[in-house]
Amino acid sequence: MTDAATTDPVHDFIAKAVADHPVILFMKGVPDQPRCGFSSTVVQILDQLGVDFVGVDVLQSEALRQGIKSFSDWPTIPQLYVKGEFVGGSDIIREMYESGELQSFLQQQGVAAQ
Structure with a gap:
């Protein structure tokens, strides 16, 4: 028996998209x-x-x-990934932004505008 997660084309697409783009936002609509x-x-x-x-x-x-x-084991959308790592949804991103933590994190990852 094969593991469904390893052969799921949707999960394969998501994994490739996350790997291919340093910063990717799975969202409703487009930017x-x-x-x-x-x-x-x-x-x-x-x-x-x-x-x-x-x-x-x-x-x-x-x-x-x-x-x-199911890929992230996170129930809501949007979902932000940076350098392959799930960062969070809207509330987490907003809280990180308001505290200055998001800016520091993005700079550490080398993806923030200088």
Whole structure:
């Protein structure tokens, strides 16, 4: 019997996307047109910090929308990944931004605008 997680094409797509992009946001909508307030908040924070990132619209497929939740074991969208590491959703990103922790973290990872 094979492990479903290792052969799941949605998880394979997510893993490749996370590996291929230093900063990637799985969100509802796209960075130019977020389709929910939480996604919009994270996009605004990343834009404010001048972070170059890729947005993936999870609304393009139900499999992707559910797949990202099981991939990260995190129940909500958006989800931000930096250098392959799951950072958090909207509330965590906003709290990190307000405390200055997000800016420090992004600089440490070498992905913040200088």
